[in-house]
Amino acid sequence: MPIRRSHTPSALAALLVAAAAWPATAAESPAGRLLASNCYQCHGTNGRGPGFDDIAGKSARELYKDLKEFQSGEEGDGLMAAHARGYTDAQLMAIARYLARQR
Ligand code: HEC
Known part of the structure; x- marks a missing residue:
């Protein structure tokens, strides 16, 4: 999806902050x-290579x-x-749910 001109850096930053606060229960949320x-x-x-795993x-x-194990240092x-x-x-959890839906 092309980034439209109206997406100024500050608008994008605001969007990211809003997204981070979005409840993970909204399965189809961005x-x-x-x-x-x-x-x-x-x-x-x-999440599909090339690159790492x-x-x-x-x-x-x-x-x-996997992510919780990385977080705790058990893994990686x-x-x-x-x-x-x-x-x-x-x-x-929101990241995991999103990636699990990618084929
Ligand atoms: C700077 C590069 C980098 C970024 C950015 C990155 N990763 Fe990784 N990821 C790696 C590397 C390197 C490994 C192999 C890790 C290891 O064994 O320590 C890995 C491994 C993984 C694995 C384990 C895969 C497997 O099959 O064992 C998962 C899951 C994963 N990353 C998820 C994520 C997620 C989710 C994000 C974003 C929040 C992310 N990574 C961001 C480099 C990155």
Whole structure:
């Protein structure tokens, strides 16, 4: 989707802040998609490579568990831990639910 001219940086920032506060229960809300867009530089657009591991299409439960393990330091070499630590549980769940719907 092309970014329209009216999306000034400050409008985008406001949108991201609003998205972060969006309840994870709104399954079709843009929050998961917006939050997951932070992952695309490494995991590819919509979580499908090329890049690091393909993260689209795993179950939401699996992805959430992976992310919680990165967050706690149980899993990984620190790079994903640093990312996972930036999110609340509700945000990680929103990201996991969004990525699980990508095929
Ligand atoms: C700077 C690059 C980078 C970014 C950005 C990034 N990741 Fe990762 N991710 C990695 C690397 C590297 C690994 C392999 C991790 C390891 O073993 O430590 C990984 C692994 C994973 C895995 C485990 C996949 C598997 O099959 O084992 C998941 C799930 C994951 N990332 C989700 C995410 C999510 C969700 C985001 C966005 C919030 C994200 N990543 C952002 C680099 C990144």
